[in-house]
Amino acid sequence: MSDIQMVDLKGQYNRIKSQIDSAILDVVASSAYINGPEVKKFQAELEEFLSVKHVIPCANGTDALQIALMALGLEPGDEVLTPNFTFIATPEVSALLNLKPVIVDVTEDSFVIDPEDIRRKITPKTKAIIPVHLFGQCANMEEILAIAKEHGIAVIEDTAQAISSDFTFSNGEKHMAGTMGDFGCTSFFPSKNLGCYGDGGALYTNDDELAAKARQIANHGMKVRYYHNMVGVNSRLDSIQAAILRIKLRELNDYCDRRRKAADTYDNYFANVPELTTPYRDPRTTHTFHQYTLKVKGADRDALQKHMMDSGIPAMIYYPVPLHLQEAFAHLDGKKGDFPTTEMLCEQVISLPMHTELTEEQLERIATTLISFLEKNRNQ
Ligand SMILES: *Cc1c(COP(=O)(O)O)cnc(C)c1O
Secondary structure: OOOOOOOOHHHHHHHOHHHHHHHHHHHHHHOOOEOOHHHHHHHHHHHHHHOOOEEEEEOOHHHHHHHHHHHOOOOOOOEEEEEOOOOOHHHHHHHHOOOEEEEEOEOOOOOOEOHHHHHHHOOOOEEEEOOEOHHHOOOOHHHHHHHHHHHOOEEEEEOOOOOOOEEEOOOOOEEEOOOOOOEEEEEOOOOOOOOOOOOOEEEEEOOHHHHHHHHHHHEOOEEEOOEEOOOOOEOOOEHHHHHHHHHHHHHHHHHHHHHHHHHHHHHHHHOOOOOEEOOOOOOOEOOOOOOEEEEEOOOOHHHHHHHHHHOOOOOEOOOOOOHHHOHHHHHHOOOOOOOHHHHHHHHHEEEEOOOOOOOHHHHHHHHHHHHHHHHHHOOO
16 A cells, blocks of 8 residues: 655656656756746746736745735835734745734634634734635635725735635636735745745736836846846746746646545545534635645544554644744734634644545545544544
8 A cells, every 4th residue: 555645746746757857957958047948938828827917936935925015015014914824924924024914813614814804903004915825725805805905905815825726706707816916926835736846936916017026026126137226135936946837837737636536535535524524615716725624623633633643644733823822923912812713723623635646545544544533532
């Protein structure tokens, strides 16, 4: 029986090995290692895939968020709303730029930023909202864009976990994750749904001016070489990574189908298990299942995780600690009880192996290991 992994990058590579190997060697031979033709081609192909005017490749998803905040001209003390239940990068960049991250609770069903709590947290100093399209599903962009418009606030979509998910508005319009706000920011970290073989990221925008600014910031604040109009950063995508991403972009729809199929299989196994809540699927957004995350109630979640690990099946807690209780954000004075939904989710969630290479046999083994633990421990 093959090993079960949280993410099987090697199995995925093996299916496209010859294409990838020759693309890498071509870049090596070309010696155009930074911002070479492969980067420009990838940029154009991703723009077409997403139906967005501008893609600005950069070094990683965290940089993308930072560059977006810089391009929007936010100033020290400006408040940036971020969901509580997310990876640290989202509020981290705000703090780094001396902006004030303001933490917002999430929805209990789909774990994304809660529009009602956004309304409660808005002040005259609020300058941006960063919705995170968590685990592969879009936040409620209809509400968020309406609130942002009403208050003149910028929207930066963190779409690191939701490339190729889309959102359908009540008027029937449908848009790709990351192309609805002022900026979309994504990551090509190896384990993301479109991952390269190192670090990589990109910003998306439909605004020509913001695109030019972001491009300039990512390149040391210069438009003309060695003439620097503003303070920028060094954040570039390697040509080798772009060459890999071009190949994997062609596979992305298939990758998403494989993830959804694995999720459907899990859903069937877990449908009638009383301790488990399977992932909610918001009908407005496609779910690309960056993670398959269950909620566990009436059973010992941590003991369950240990049992899975002991049985050779990885299971992870994304995320174990709410942002307001992280030591790095102690200065925001968060207390236990301030964010009831996020705190509850941190105690209940468990994510199962989710990738493009899961077999029926592996899914069955994962599901039966999990269910038999719950059955054994029921009514004790
Ligand atoms: C991975 C991730 C990031 C950061 O991307 P990096 O490329 O690792 O810097 C930001 N936000 C979310 C939600 C992520 O999952």
